Amino acid sequence: MLSVNICDVELKNPVIAASGTFGFGKEYSGFFDVSKLGGICTKGLTIHKKEGNKGIRLYETTGGLINSIGLQNPGIDNFISNELPFMNELDTGIIANLGGGSIEEYIEGIYKLNETNVDFIELNISCPNVKAGGMAFGIKSSVAYKVVLEVCKLSKKPIIVKLSPNAEDIVDMAIKCCEAGAGAISLVNTFKAMAIDIYNKKPVFDNVFAGLSGPAIKPIALRMVYEVSNAVEVPVIGIGGIMDWKDAIEFIMAGAAAVQVGTANFIKPDISLDIIQGIEAFLKAEGIKSINEIKGIARR
Amino acid sequence: MLSVNICDVELKNPVIAASGTFGFGKEYSGFFDVSKLGGICTKGLTIHKKEGNKGIRLYETTGGLINSIGLQNPGIDNFISNELPFMNELDTGIIANLGGGSIEEYIEGIYKLNETNVDFIELNISCPNVKAGGMAFGIKSSVAYKVVLEVCKLSKKPIIVKLSPNAEDIVDMAIKCCEAGAGAISLVNTFKAMAIDIYNKKPVFDNVFAGLSGPAIKPIALRMVYEVSNAVEVPVIGIGGIMDWKDAIEFIMAGAAAVQVGTANFIKPDISLDIIQGIEAFLKAEGIKSINEIKGIARR
Amino acid sequence: MQSKHMKAKILENKEIAQSIFKLIIKGKFEGKSGQFYMLRSWNREPLLSRPISIHNIDENKIEFLYEIRGKGTEIFSNLEKDDYIELLGPLGNGFDIDNIKGRVAIVTGGIGIAPMYYVAKSLNGCVIDFYAGFRDIAYLIDDINKIANRVYISTDTGSYGYKGFITEIFDSINYDIILCCGPNIMMDKVVKTCLDNNKKIYISKENYMACGIGACLGCTCSTSNGMKTVCKDGPVFSGEEVMNYA
Amino acid sequence: MQSKHMKAKILENKEIAQSIFKLIIKGKFEGKSGQFYMLRSWNREPLLSRPISIHNIDENKIEFLYEIRGKGTEIFSNLEKDDYIELLGPLGNGFDIDNIKGRVAIVTGGIGIAPMYYVAKSLNGCVIDFYAGFRDIAYLIDDINKIANRVYISTDTGSYGYKGFITEIFDSINYDIILCCGPNIMMDKVVKTCLDNNKKIYISKENYMACGIGACLGCTCSTSNGMKTVCKDGPVFSGEEVMNYA
Ligand SMILES: Cc1cc2nc3c(=O)[nH]c(=O)nc-3n(C[C@H](O)[C@H](O)[C@H](O)COP(=O)(O)OP(=O)(O)OC[C@H]3O[C@@H](n4cnc5c(N)ncnc54)[C@H](O)[C@@H]3O)c2cc1C
Ligand SMILES: Cc1cc2nc3c(=O)[nH]c(=O)nc-3n(C[C@H](O)[C@H](O)[C@H](O)COP(=O)(O)OP(=O)(O)OC[C@H]3O[C@@H](n4cnc5c(N)ncnc54)[C@H](O)[C@@H]3O)c2cc1C
Ligand SMILES: Cc1cc2nc3c(=O)[nH]c(=O)nc-3n(C[C@H](O)[C@H](O)[C@H](O)COP(=O)(O)O)c2cc1C
Ligand SMILES: Cc1cc2nc3c(=O)[nH]c(=O)nc-3n(C[C@H](O)[C@H](O)[C@H](O)COP(=O)(O)O)c2cc1C
Ligand code: FES
Numbered sequence A, B: 001m002l003s004v005n006i007c008d009v010e011l012k013n014p015v016i017a018a019s020g021t022f023g024f025g026k027e028y029s030g031f032f033d034v035s036k037l038g039g040i041c042t043k044g045l046t047i048h049k050k051e052g053n054k055g056i057r058l059y060e061t062t063g064g065l066i067n068s069i070g071l072q073n074p075g076i077d078n079f080i081s082n083e084l085p086f087m088n089e090l091d092t093g094i095i096a097n098l099g100g101g102s103i104e105e106y107i108e109g110i111y112k113l114n115e116t117n118v119d120f121i122e123l124n125i126s127c128p129n130v131k132a133g134g135m136a137f138g139i140k141s142s143v144a145y146k147v148v149l150e151v152c153k154l155s156k157k158p159i160i161v162k163l164s165p166n167a168e169d170i171v172d173m174a175i176k177c178c179e180a181g182a183g184a185i186s187l188v189n190t191f192k193a194m195a196i197d198i199y200n201k202k203p204v205f206d207n208v209f210a211g212l213s214g215p216a217i218k219p220i221a222l223r224m225v226y227e228v229s230n231a232v233e234v235p236v237i238g239i240g241g242i243m244d245w246k247d248a249i250e251f252i253m254a255g256a257a258a259v260q261v262g263t264a265n266f267i268k269p270d271i272s273l274d275i276i277q278g279i280e281a282f283l284k285a286e287g288i289k290s291i292n293e294i295k296g297i298a299r300r
Numbered sequence C, D: 001m002q003s004k005h006m007k008a009k010i011l012e013n014k015e016i017a018q019s020i021f022k023l024i025i026k027g028k029f030e031g032k033s034g035q036f037y038m039l040r041s042w043n044r045e046p047l048l049s050r051p052i053s054i055h056n057i058d059e060n061k062i063e064f065l066y067e068i069r070g071k072g073t074e075i076f077s078n079l080e081k082d083d084y085i086e087l088l089g090p091l092g093n094g095f096d097i098d099n100i101k102g103r104v105a106i107v108t109g110g111i112g113i114a115p116m117y118y119v120a121k122s123l124n125g126c127v128i129d130f131y132a133g134f135r136d137i138a139y140l141i142d143d144i145n146k147i148a149n150r151v152y153i154s155t156d157t158g159s160y161g162y163k164g165f166i167t168e169i170f171d172s173i174n175y176d177i178i179l180c181c182g183p184n185i186m187m188d189k190v191v192k193t194c195l196d197n198n199k200k201i202y203i204s205k206e207n208y209m210a211c212g213i214g215a216c217l218g219c220t221c222s223t224s225n226g227m228k229t230v231c232k233d234g235p236v237f238s239g240e241e242v243m244n245y246a
């Protein structure tokens, strides 16, 4: 009833923990059986270990959370030796979220992840392109196209390209990524946002800008998922402000094959279980046999 | 202390009622002395009377409001004969918000408003360009440039161009509008968003997409105001989710010369007075002589 | 009657039937029957205030009758004596009480009874028959009995009064004027039979509202006289105006 | 000790000094001194739960001591007996109580006293001197008197005890180990003098938190051992670790 198929990988249900909000699964496994999830995305990984950003990293707004973690992570090698073994023991889809500051870094990451048994690689193209003045790869379709093309050529794993909502044209971006070989599209990453400390008279974040997530962004994220699902053939994974099963159903009806839950994990560690149960109960109440029946139903 | 100058028009304070949320001022004048506002933007006006959209027009989300009013308005002639006389009696800046489905409609509107004594015309370029498949004028800088250029050539009033946050590149958009002659820039209009009725299995709005406003969008709007203020010389008017005086100060510190209050009017009719008082008290407490001293201070 | 924004203290908030609450607020309030207030007792979540009809006004208090439907009314249901609530009102046109004469039928469905109690109370020199339909549990019957000449109750489940819809036992033929408030589907039916019988009928409409004062144009409905706001031009409309314009 | 997410009932929520509340929650709870819980008693506004240290645990209840600082603690202050609250915990490393021996000084500033009461209570076979600084009003003095050998109080205003900062009357030289919780600026000072005197010092740090369990990396701080999460690796750090890494 709940199982979904993404790039020939079967997930037991469509609810995936979003990158950066679920650590490497271990942290949450003290609270519930994380194998009940459809999948888990790792914290964003880079070739080299990263310390992340200085200064304030979290700031709350109405219905939203702005974060400036700065991709703090132990580096891929470390991930493979210290974190992946635990994840491999789990009975759930493993998605390695990959970041990079240049095409070369992405490629190096792919080579390393190719040799693991992760189920997918999720390409985070919201990272700043260090060589091109720091604008993220995911803003202009032509820039994203190049990275995705190189990565897909070399990857042995299905590639999910995770789009930034800051893209100039989200639909064109999705189409170009698919042309470049993306096996699936996930969206959205966080929105470029900021806050100002009026007493300090300075931006709250050392980097000035940071990423907005949470229920505040849901209506915009849902719109983007609807538009993108309309434009591409590959499975779309809906992300952005999903707080309960109703939100998840909205994304699925908009065309998503699966969803990711991010900020909501902070409200209640096992909130994804509530979401899975809620989806199941809804399908039963509506007499729907499979989640796939309602995929994109609002678009017809 | 609070007065600001925009295109050589002096406003007694930087707090303006945003278009579409304040009717023509009359509705709110039963609740407080609307002349205490820095200015009032009219409901979006078009050459011809518009009935607006069918179906549900309002939908709440966490921290946000999605609206699909569809520019319902009595038409400019009607506005001039029936609404403007009342507004002219007020001691506040009058800003006519102008929409249109083609360059010709905008131009026709300018001709009519030229003959009135409104202080500014705010050009709403979020309207769909009927001749170009319905994509809004405010998405691509080159398209916006053309409208703004024509309008500015003909307008006897200072033109405030109101940007859509859905623009592909908000900074480039602002720059192009200024090159085309904009006297000021206001941003943001509502974000393209949607909601799905999961029991009906259909989008909530007949038009599928509608505009998100309210505190949910503030962190993104603030970022855009910061970026745009950095890039243009003309005064910038900050809009988006301002709910209290602190939010207003954030926009001013980001670089806004003035702000507009929209959705918050629905919470408490005289919320703008609270905001004006709050700004004043803050300046006093911080020993700041004029609001202009803190304009853009967070950018230094 | 000048509408105002104010903060006031709660005297009582009592569940009079399952999920149906009577909220009594202290103070001097104004308002004609059929008018409403926008209420809120929260900060930013939900964002908007909620429109609730005047159920009764006495010298030193105002009463609202509401049903828990979602987030906002759920929060209302947790209010206690001495808590504060914000009110904006009175709003809307209300019923033209002075011009309602003769044999009057009031027809309500569910919580649509809330404004109509105050209407019945406000009418002068009329013969009032009150038809109230409920899903399962009937409420407010004692109060209605005191102010109406005859009272007809129906419940869908038959747990009280006639088993079935109230429209099945209501016949407009016997009345000069009909006043109606309830679910849209029920009001449509009532309007139709009344107009078929050439009877004057007024209904009180509902819609989602943001400003409540006619400024945002979020609550409009089509009428034979063009687009009208439910919050300011309504919520009371004549049957002719709204017929075929649901 | 297994951390859990749970919902529990409030026994009492009492203002013990201006803006300082003691919240008592019913149930069997676990937690070492220096650990904390993430608390929430709202739906979506604010979005995140709030970290509050364990102030005391008894067989059938847990106690928190908190100060109103903003939205979240404001909402807590309105909680009443029998209301429900959500808890996630116990979280963090806590103090290594078993290895704290000898002459112990506990130094607190303001609400930093909250966790340190439980610390003092938990220590075994130590001589405890308790130094508590406050802005204006001193609280919890009676309780502290019961569990500490000597108690030193300061207030900035001089309204109680020594007039000035608590750091002015505290000298690390007399102690084997120092435990400290308070504003950053005060902890920095205490850490510095202790390290200068070659004394063992542990502090309990604060930071804004989202997950509270080490997953989001939002609450990290730099230490001599690299980036550490305050919520999981901390909140208790040794002075050496955090010195020069504020
Ligand atoms: C003039 C007027 C007078 C009224 N008087 C009374 C009264 O006296 N007593 C009384 O009990 N009620 C009255 N109502 C109705 C009352 O305002 C609503 O029940 C209330 O606003 C519901 O708020 P909520 O937050 O509890 O529910 P909500 O959370 O708003 O949700 C209620 C239901 O509506 C759905 N919904 C939410 N937004 C929309 C939308 N934009 N479009 C379609 N569906 C939506 C939700 O999904 C949910 O199922 C009146 C309404 C009007 C307009
Ligand atoms: C491990 C730990 C234990 C704690 N134990 C206790 C305890 O026992 N008792 C106690 O009273 N407190 C304790 N605290 C502090 C407590 O968590 C905070 O006071 C509380 O979270 C404040 O929440 P609030 O919603 O009331 O205030 P907020 O609304 O969060 O605001 C408080 C102030 O901080 C500012 N602010 C908000 N977010 C940020 C940000 N990201 N960066 C910088 N400034 C910001 C606000 O503008 C405001 O001035 C502890 C904190 C930690 C980390
Ligand atoms: C604290 C935090 C850290 C995040 N880190 C990453 C990351 O490393 N890589 C990534 O692709 N997305 C990251 N994200 C984005 C989320 O995966 C998700 O796309 C976004 O938060 C929107 O979903 P939500 O509203 O459900 O949180 C992060 C989000 C948060 C809140
Ligand atoms: C109900 C409603 C109607 C609006 N109508 C218009 C309009 O006619 N013209 C326009 O330029 N903007 C219109 N807007 C956008 C607002 O002026 C404002 O740009 C936007 O709501 C963001 O500000 P806020 O978050 O403070 O509401 C409307 C907004 C709302 C909520
Ligand atoms: S609610 Fe705004 S016009 Fe009716």
Ligand code: FES
Pocket: D208, D209, D210, D211, D212, D213, D214, D215, D216, D217, D218, D219, D220, D229, D230, D231, D232
């Ligand atoms: S709060 Fe998430 S890691 Fe500490």
